[in-house]
Amino acid sequence: MIRQVSEIMIKNFTIVNALQSVEYIRNIYAEKEVECFPVTEEGKIIGILTSKDLMKSHFNRIAADAMSGKFQCISPSTPVWKAHELLNEEGMDALIVQENHELVGLITKGLLKAELGKHIDLLTDLYKSDYIYYHAAELMEAGHEISIIFIDINNFGSINKELGHIVGDKILKEVALILQKNLPQETFLCRFGGDEFAILTPYYIHECKMIAEKLLKAVKAHSFPDNVPVSLSAGIAGGRRHNHRSGDTFPTVSNLLNIASIASTKAKKELSNLFVGETGFADGIAQTYSS
Known part of the structure; x- marks a missing residue:
């Protein structure tokens, strides 16, 4: 599940007065x-x-003069x-967390970098x-x-067994770069796991079909390490409605x-390049494509 700032925010913080000196606050720091x-x-x-404000400000200045000009409160x-x-x-560099107009925590860039680093695939x-889940909810x-x-x-799996995991890792990296290079800006790409990637789009099925076909062709045309032939299979699922979805995303x-x-x-198993199936929504379809 998507984590909230309440789970990682700084709860033990020190409030300073606008008239207190930078020197005094540096001592607290x-x-x-x-x-x-x-x-x-x-x-x-x-x-x-x-801390950046403190380091670049003269020790005789007061907090009101040295502090960052902008701040924002979030829940x-x-x-x-x-x-x-x-x-x-x-x-x-930081956000103020308020609940019922009361200061309850702080969120800093350092905290977020550490948290979101857990969600980055190192390879x-x-x-x-x-x-994907967060941006889908936003859309x-x-x-x-x-x-x-x-x-x-x-x-x-055969590539890993026959050529080793080092070659397999190189292929995964290059596939990721090809996908990034050939995707529209409005889309969101993630490594889902193993040799699987997922792409969230704000588009309908016919537009996704064109994107999928472009990606399959780009990977198939690329020269991979050791001249390994690499191809993809892609499945598409989505709706065709034009009205707002309600409820839990x-x-x-x-x-x-x-x-x-x-x-x-199914795209890997089907002899034809196209498979259409129901998504479980009255207005949705799923399609598969194989290069």
């Missing part, structure tokens, strides 16, 4: 080694003073992915499946229909991923 300080004036939060239930996006978009540098809440393209590398995304995965497996 040296003693407690905290990354940032909420700054208040007459009981209200007016900013965040980071404890905010997904960690959303907090990551906010920090990047706004160019901030390909792609995010894992949690990344669906914004009223978009979604589709999943699920990709398998054909005969990858997790079961919907899980269902689509499962159907697309089954479809990609």
Whole structure:
């Protein structure tokens, strides 16, 4: 499940007054080694003073003058992915976590880097499946229909057995790069596991078909290490509705991923290049493609 900021936020923090000196706060920093300080004036939060602010400010300055100019408050239930996006978009180093207008925690870039690092595949540098679930929920809440393209590398087990895992790892890395290079910006790619990749799109089935065919051709045309012939099979699952989906998005995304995965497996077995099956939704279909 997608983690919330309440699960990783700093709960033991030190609030400083806007009129306190940088020198005074530096002493607190040296003693407690905290990354940032909420700054208040007459009981209200007016900013965040980071360790970076402290290091570049003269010791005679006050917190109000030295603190970062921008700050943003989020709720404890905010997904960690959303907090990551906010920090990047706004160019901030920390976020204030409030519940019922009360300061309950802090989220820093360092915390998020450590947390999201758990969701990065070390071999390909792609995010894992949690990344797909978060962005799928965002798209669906914004009223978009979604589709999943699920990709398998054909005969990858045989490649590992015959040529070794080092060659297999090189192939996985290169496939990941090819997929990244040939995907539209609005899509989200993850390494799902083993030789499997999943792509979340805000498109309908016919558009995903064109994307899948492009990816299969790009991989088949690529020169891989030791001239190993590499090809893919792809399954597509998604709806065709134009109205907003309601309710919990997790079961919907899980269902689509499962159907697309089954479809990609069928693509390896089917003699024809196209298989159509029901997704379990009245307005959805699944399709499979094999190179």
